[in-house]
Amino acid sequence: MKKKKSLFYRFSAKRSFLETDLLSGFTDIHSHYLPGVDDGFQTKEDAINALDAMIDVGVKRVYLTPHVMADLPENYPDFLKERFLNFQQDAPKGVELRLAAEYMLDADFFKQKQAGLLPIGKNYILIEMSYMYPSPELINIIYDLQVTGFVPLLAHPERYLFMDEGQYKMLKEKGCKYQLNLMSLSRQYGERVFDTAWYLLQHGMYDFVGTDIHQLRVFLHNMTHLKLTTKEQDLLYNLIRQNERLW
C-alpha cells in the first residue's frame, strides 16, 4: 500500500503542517496529557507546558485518553477521574478538557467494561491492540460494544502491520470506526506505517484523527517536517472537521 505519487503530488508546492491552519480550533480526541498514569507526560508541569504550546498552534478541545490495560492496574474510572479533576484545576484555561480512555483489548477489558467505560462523545470507545499480533477477542469485543450501545473506534489502525487491505475493509463493514494518528503521516512510526496511513487516508477509510501525543517535542518535530500539498491539506481538513462531532 504505497502513497500515491501523482504528477500533482510531485510538482505542487508543499507546506509544513504547522504553517497551515489545520490545527486552528482543533478538537483532539486522543492524547496522553494526564500526568503520571501511563507512558505519556510524567509531570503536571510538562503536561501543562505541552497544553500551552498546543493552544498556541490552535488546539481548542482535548480528550485526555490515558492507556487502560492489565499492565496499568490502577487505571480504573474512579482513580482516573480523581486524577483528572486534580489536573484540571491547574490546567491552562485556553483549552477545554474532557476525560476518556484508550482501552487495550486484553484480558481485563470486560472487567473495565463492568467498572464503566469512559467514552469519547456520547458513546465512542477508543480501543487499541498489540502491534505484534491480532487480538483474538477483537471481533467479540466489537460486537459486544455495539449490542450494548457503544461505537468501537480503533486507534491508529495504520500501526497494526499484521492487517491487510481485506481486514481493514472487513472491520469497517462491521461498524468499527478508524482514528488516524497525525504522526503516522510523517514517518514517526516507520515507513510501512507511513505508507498504510497515506493509503487509508487517500481511500477515505478514516473517520477521525488524533495526535496521540506523549511528548511535545516529538509531536512538534514530526509536524514541522510533515510537508503537505494543497490536495493533502484538503483531505486532512475534511477529516479534522469530523472530530467536532465528538465534542
Ligand SMILES: [Fe+2]
Ligand atoms: Fe494513545
